[in-house]
Amino acid sequence: MSGLQAITDWDGAYSNSAYIPGGDAYPARWAEQAAAFRAELSAAGRAELDLPYGEGERDRYDLFHPDAAARGTVLFIHGGYWMAFDKGRWSHLAAGALARGWALAMPSYTLCPESRIAGITRQVARAVEVIAQTQPGPLRLTGHSAGGHLVSRLACADAPLSAEVQGRVEHVVSISGLHDLRPLLNTRMNGTLNMDEAEAVAESPALLRPRPGTRITCWAGAAERPEFVRQTELLANIWHGLGAATELRLAAGRHHFDVIDDLADPKSDLLATLLGT
Numbered sequence: 001m002s003g004l005q006a007i008t009d010w011d012g013a014y015s016n017s018a019y020i021p022g023g024d025a026y027p028a029r030w031a032e033q034a035a036a037f038r039a040e041l042s043a044a045g046r047a048e049l050d051l052p053y054g055e056g057e058r059d060r061y062d063l064f065h066p067d068a069a070a071r072g073t074v075l076f077i078h079g080g081y082w083m084a085f086d087k088g089r090w091s092h093l094a095a096g097a098l099a100r101g102w103a104l105a106m107p108s109y110t111l112c113p114e115s116r117i118a119g120i121t122r123q124v125a126r127a128v129e130v131i132a133q134t135q136p137g138p139l140r141l142t143g144h145s146a147g148g149h150l151v152s153r154l155a156c157a158d159a160p161l162s163a164e165v166q167g168r169v170e171h172v173v174s175i176s177g178l179h180d181l182r183p184l185l186n187t188r189m190n191g192t193l194n195m196d197e198a199e200a201v202a203e204s205p206a207l208l209r210p211r212p213g214t215r216i217t218c219w220a221g222a223a224e225r226p227e228f229v230r231q232t233e234l235l236a237n238i239w240h241g242l243g244a245a246t247e248l249r250l251a252a253g254r255h256h257f258d259v260i261d262d263l264a265d266p267k268s269d270l271l272a273t274l275l276g277t
Contacts, residue, residue: 027089038091056123058108063104064105070102073102074097078147083113091106144177145176171215174235176221177235181199181201206238206239210239210244214245
């Protein structure tokens with residue numbers, strides 16, 4: 001069995017754009033696609049934008065509706081290392097769920113350093129609670145990167161969700177999620193995240209117990225940075241040993257920026273896994 005070399009460049013281990021051809025162009029492309037999608041859905045009367053779930057400036061979510069009564073609601077939590085982006089850059093990813101008859105909600109949340117990760121966890125939980133009050137039926141939670149961390153965190157036994165809402169969350173899909181936050185203490189970005197060891201432990205799903213009855217899929221691109229693959233495998237492994245129904249999926253040829261594209265494709269394996277239909 002071959003050994004693994006110790007990581008010495010922690011910033012490189014958790015960097016994505018520098019290792020993806022044309023990586024710097026993705027954010028502008030996402031924004032353009034998302035704006036066009038919102039315009040199309042708004043014109044069709046199928047978009048409700050900037051709905052409040054709290055009193056904060058970023059306590060807002062967008063809700064997109066299928067063209068018939070919804071079978072349930074998907075909640076997508078965006079990434080950006082808890083430091084960047086908002087709901088408005090990902091709207092187009094709702095297309096797949098809508099085509100399969102599901103509504104999809106996308107909240108924003110307060111970014112670090114204005115908030116801390118523990119505060120973001122509570123904020124996203126509040127968004128889920130408010131959305132669940134207005135949207136009947138089953139819920140599916142999915143998120144990308146930092147958003148993958150947040151949906152996994154909400155599947156923990158100590159998550160700040162009501163029992164009623166917990167019971168409606170039938171499946172969680174963490175896409176390229178960060179499940180053990182301790183390595184990030186070694187990165188320059190922690191100057192913005194402001195985590196200490198105690199918070200990193202308390203907010204790491206891989207170091208916590210899953211809620212009884214949890215079903216979670218840990219999904220990543222097979223071509224992602226090794227740390228994202230490891231973090232994905234880690235949670236699927238540990239939570240399986242703690243009684244959760246876990247599945248590990250590594251999408252062939254996908255990297256950290258295009259692994260989410262399949263959310264927009266109603267025929268994709270990712271959508272079939274998320275919705276179970």
